[in-house]
Amino acid sequence: MSFEFSDNLRKMKSSEIRSLLKYVTMPGMISFGGGLPNPETFPSAELKEIMDDVIENYASQALQYGQTDGLQLLKNEIRKFLDRDENIKTDTDNIMVTTGSQQSLYALSKIFANPGDYVITEAPTYVGMISSLNANLVNSVSVKMDSNGMIIEELEKQLEYLKSIGKKPKFIYTIPTFQNPAGYTMTLDRRKQLLEIAYENNIPVIEDNPYGDLRYSGTKIPTLKSLDDHDIVTYLGTFSKVMSPGLRTGYTVSQPEVLSRYNILKQALDLASDSLSQYIAYEYLNRGIIYKQIPKTIELYKKKRDIMLESLDEHVKDAVWSKPDGGMFLWLKLNHNIDTSKMLERALKNKVAYITGSAFYQNNPEINTMRLNFTYSSDSDIVEGVRRLAKTIEEEVKN
Amino acid sequence: MSFEFSDNLRKMKSSEIRSLLKYVTMPGMISFGGGLPNPETFPSAELKEIMDDVIENYASQALQYGQTDGLQLLKNEIRKFLDRDENIKTDTDNIMVTTGSQQSLYALSKIFANPGDYVITEAPTYVGMISSLNANLVNSVSVKMDSNGMIIEELEKQLEYLKSIGKKPKFIYTIPTFQNPAGYTMTLDRRKQLLEIAYENNIPVIEDNPYGDLRYSGTKIPTLKSLDDHDIVTYLGTFSKVMSPGLRTGYTVSQPEVLSRYNILKQALDLASDSLSQYIAYEYLNRGIIYKQIPKTIELYKKKRDIMLESLDEHVKDAVWSKPDGGMFLWLKLNHNIDTSKMLERALKNKVAYITGSAFYQNNPEINTMRLNFTYSSDSDIVEGVRRLAKTIEEEVKN
Numbered sequence: 001m002s003f004e005f006s007d008n009l010r011k012m013k014s015s016e017i018r019s020l021l022k023y024v025t026m027p028g029m030i031s032f033g034g035g036l037p038n039p040e041t042f043p044s045a046e047l048k049e050i051m052d053d054v055i056e057n058y059a060s061q062a063l064q065y066g067q068t069d070g071l072q073l074l075k076n077e078i079r080k081f082l083d084r085d086e087n088i089k090t091d092t093d094n095i096m097v098t099t100g101s102q103q104s105l106y107a108l109s110k111i112f113a114n115p116g117d118y119v120i121t122e123a124p125t126y127v128g129m130i131s132s133l134n135a136n137l138v139n140s141v142s143v144k145m146d147s148n149g150m151i152i153e154e155l156e157k158q159l160e161y162l163k164s165i166g167k168k169p170k171f172i173y174t175i176p177t178f179q180n181p182a183g184y185t186m187t188l189d190r191r192k193q194l195l196e197i198a199y200e201n202n203i204p205v206i207e208d209n210p211y212g213d214l215r216y217s218g219t220k221i222p223t224l225k226s227l228d229d230h231d232i233v234t235y236l237g238t239f240s241k242v243m244s245p246g247l248r249t250g251y252t253v254s255q256p257e258v259l260s261r262y263n264i265l266k267q268a269l270d271l272a273s274d275s276l277s278q279y280i281a282y283e284y285l286n287r288g289i290i291y292k293q294i295p296k297t298i299e300l301y302k303k304k305r306d307i308m309l310e311s312l313d314e315h316v317k318d319a320v321w322s323k324p325d326g327g328m329f330l331w332l333k334l335n336h337n338i339d340t341s342k343m344l345e346r347a348l349k350n351k352v353a354y355i356t357g358s359a360f361y362q363n364n365p366e367i368n369t370m371r372l373n374f375t376y377s378s379d380s381d382i383v384e385g386v387r388r389l390a391k392t393i394e395e396e397v398k399n
Numbered sequence: 400m401s402f403e404f405s406d407n408l409r410k411m412k413s414s415e416i417r418s419l420l421k422y423v424t425m426p427g428m429i430s431f432g433g434g435l436p437n438p439e440t441f442p443s444a445e446l447k448e449i450m451d452d453v454i455e456n457y458a459s460q461a462l463q464y465g466q467t468d469g470l471q472l473l474k475n476e477i478r479k480f481l482d483r484d485e486n487i488k489t490d491t492d493n494i495m496v497t498t499g500s501q502q503s504l505y506a507l508s509k510i511f512a513n514p515g516d517y518v519i520t521e522a523p524t525y526v527g528m529i530s531s532l533n534a535n536l537v538n539s540v541s542v543k544m545d546s547n548g549m550i551i552e553e554l555e556k557q558l559e560y561l562k563s564i565g566k567k568p569k570f571i572y573t574i575p576t577f578q579n580p581a582g583y584t585m586t587l588d589r590r591k592q593l594l595e596i597a598y599e600n601n602i603p604v605i606e607d608n609p610y611g612d613l614r615y616s617g618t619k620i621p622t623l624k625s626l627d628d629h630d631i632v633t634y635l636g637t638f639s640k641v642m643s644p645g646l647r648t649g650y651t652v653s654q655p656e657v658l659s660r661y662n663i664l665k666q667a668l669d670l671a672s673d674s675l676s677q678y679i680a681y682e683y684l685n686r687g688i689i690y691k692q693i694p695k696t697i698e699l700y701k702k703k704r705d706i707m708l709e710s711l712d713e714h715v716k717d718a719v720w721s722k723p724d725g726g727m728f729l730w731l732k733l734n735h736n737i738d739t740s741k742m743l744e745r746a747l748k749n750k751v752a753y754i755t756g757s758a759f760y761q762n763n764p765e766i767n768t769m770r771l772n773f774t775y776s777s778d779s780d781i782v783e784g785v786r787r788l789a790k791t792i793e794e795e796v797k798n
Contacts, residue, residue: 001598001601001603001629001630001631001654002656003511003601003603003654003656003657004511004569005510005511005660006509006510006511006512006513006516006569007513008509008510008513008535009509009510009660009663009664012663012664012667013663035464036463036464037463039458039459039462039463042458042459042462042463044454044458044459044462047454047458047462048450048451048454048455051447051450051451051454052447052450052451055443055446055447055450056447059438059441059443059446060438060441060443061645062645063438063441063443063446063643063644063645063646064435064436064438064441064643064644064645065434065435065639065644065645066645099498099647099669099673100669100670102667102668102669102670103668103669105667106667106668106669110405110407110408111404111405111407111408112402112403112404112405113405114405114406114407117405128666128667128670131663131666131667132667134667135664135667135668136407170403170405202402204402240464244462244463244675245462245463245464245674246460246461246462246463246464246465246673246674246675247462247673247674247675248498248669248670248671248672248673248674255402257401257402258402261404261408264408264411264412264530265408265411265534267527267530268411268501268504268505268527268530268531268533268534269501269502269505269534269668270498270499270501270502270505270647270669271499271501271527271647272647273647274498274645274646274647274673274676275644275645275646275647276643276645276646276675276676277673277675277676
């Protein structure tokens with residue numbers, strides 16, 4: 001039988017990143033494409049111990065359906081973690097446990113915006129936000145960044161533009177710290193300016209902070225949420241980068257009136273998040289293992305970042321790139337107007353993979369850009385991969 | 400700050416069932432309300448062993464992001480399980496691992512139907528399907544059942560009705576075996592007739608089969624999927640009732656052209672399902688533990704069903720109820736036109752809880768109905784709870 005399908009998915013296409021996952025496993029391929037944490041950072045031994053104890057002590061709850069808003073024990077640990085780690089003062093009523101942060105990107109897009117509405121993102125922005133907007137038929141205008149994050153004048157310009165077409169943005173989405181894909185971090189001044197603009201125009205802000213704990217240089221900058229005295233910021237956190245992404249456990253901090261809507265929607269999306277993973281995350285926080293794990297992860301990733309930056313300096317001509325103080329990615333821009341999607345075939349032939357920059361724009365991509373991940377590959381593969389990338393660029397420029 | 404929200408959730412309200420979950424834990428309350436498997440059926444010891452081995456052998460994959468369509472190892476075990484258990488012959492390309500079956504109800508509603516479109520369900524139907532339809536602004540017409548499942552003449556009548564208003568249903572949703580909430584099972588004859596109608600009109604069929612393995616009496620009836628020689632049925636399975644609902648691991652069998660759309664949508668919904676839970680499910684199938692666990696679960700639940708049926712016979716007047724051959728629920732209908740939502744207050748005062756029947760209709764509820772779960776409570780609580788329910792009905796009839 002051949003079916004008729006709805007029009008709901010008309011703006012969606014398969015993420016190039018997800019599709020590229022398969023190259024990661026091809027023999028000889030060095031992939032800077034994925035967004036994968038390094039398995040060396042997974043606290044396997046500690047998690048094994050935790051799992052044993054969870055089954056010993058909580059089997060009948062950890063294997064049962066949970067509450068839609070999440071495990072109360074875990075929410076309380078998240079509250080304490082946010083206070084200690086990010087100076088975010090909140091209450092468990094303002095916390096929702098989510099099936100990864102991805103679920104929140106989808107849900108918040110649907111809760112705040114009707115089909116055809118507009119939101120504001122950074123340019124480039126996280127590909128998972130783009131797919132969530134597309135799935136909900138929501139449009140975006142995007143704000144240019146420099147190495148200090150979102151350019152506030154550009155934000156004002158986009159707000160003016162939306163006003164001129166009679167639209168008010170339904171929210172501003174930002175990854176202010178170690179942005180994915182660009183690696184930039186928004187300065188404190190700009191954070192304050194962004195909040196002022198949000199307050200003046202009553203525009204909700206979604207702060208996505210998956211990488212905040214992974215700082216390798218420079219000084220910590222307060223999260224938007226910790227600066228927010230008008231309760232306008234919805235904050236997204238995840239354990240994907242500081243415990244394990246396989247456990248699909250994230251959290252969202254927001255007003256109860258946002259979370260009550262999210263709760264109703266989540267009942268339709270998946271009823272509740274995985275109980276076992278929530279109990280594991282609870283013990284991971286409760287036992288303080290997260291505080292031992294983060295420095296280890298930083299040590300590993302800092303070295304890899306440094307190796308990639310040094311290798312780029314040494315080998316790559318005809319391009320500029322960001323110098324991230326943390327996170328997992330850097331952003332490379334070719335000096336020539338070369339389309340990195342077209343160059344990808346040559347790169348794969350040279351056994352190196354990246355994500356073409358155009359994946360990170362809902363519209364108007366900068367085609368001569370790419371995202372490079374520096375956390376997954378071995379140290380020696382980073383050196384060799386950058387060499388292959390340099391060769392690929394050189395060959396492409398010549399042609 | 401006070402926000403404007405979208406209109407997308409305008410048809411949604413919090414599920415009474417999810418809200419009732421809190422009564423389960425109130426001291427002295429006997430709840431027939433939840434849809435919870437009995438924790439005695441959770442194979443804790445076996446799962447503990449499996450978890451240890453998973454971390455030992457697959458830590459770097461089980462803690463990592465997985466493929467959106469699911470773990471290939473697990474998909475292959477599901478394929479074998481479906482062949483052995485349900486005589487469903489399929490291929491891993493036709494299988495998608497999902498975050499519980501709930502995710503598929505949401506995703507399929509969105510993939511097949513535009514806002515304002517119509518689908519066909521049973522009356523009453525699963526509350527998670529209603530919330531998925533509401534979340535996608537999809538309408539339904541519903542087909543009456545008797546103890547032999549969907550009444551085919553009623554289905555034809557509804558198709559005629561839709562034709563008369565210029566609509567074609569986007570799918571037919573059915574739980575043919577041990578239906579939730581009614582406990583009815585569709586006969587083989589009706590299954591064949593349903594498929595014929597679907598073929599003639601080219602209407603996709605969604606067969607939801609969470610309870611098929613839990614048969615306590617009568618003879619197994621083939622699934623629609625195993626009877627389907629035109630590839631029109633999308634089949635939903637779950638490990639919630641035969642392993643653990645806390646692991647949120649389900650699966651969907653369908654055509655690749657359906658699954659490719661689902662894959663794209665799932666990237667926006669949650670990227671991928673929990674990897675650890677998928678590895679656990681894989682080993683649970685691979686080691687054949689599921690085949691030992693199902694008979695144990697049947698033994699426990701059969702007894703509880705029998706106790707509830709006997710208690711109802713003994714104590715409850717002024718009502719009729721279904722006699723399910725399996726599953727977790729039975730459906731009770733009062734002889735008087737009493738609104739069970741209004742009666743609930745009295746029931747809770749008498750320390751017994753149920754779900755009012757109206758929760759299981761998108762529109763036109765039969766208000767004098769309720770769903771009773773017989774799998775969660777202890778044997779003695781079932782007896783006592785039914786006594787309290789009988790008392791509640793008696794008091795209500797008098798007033």
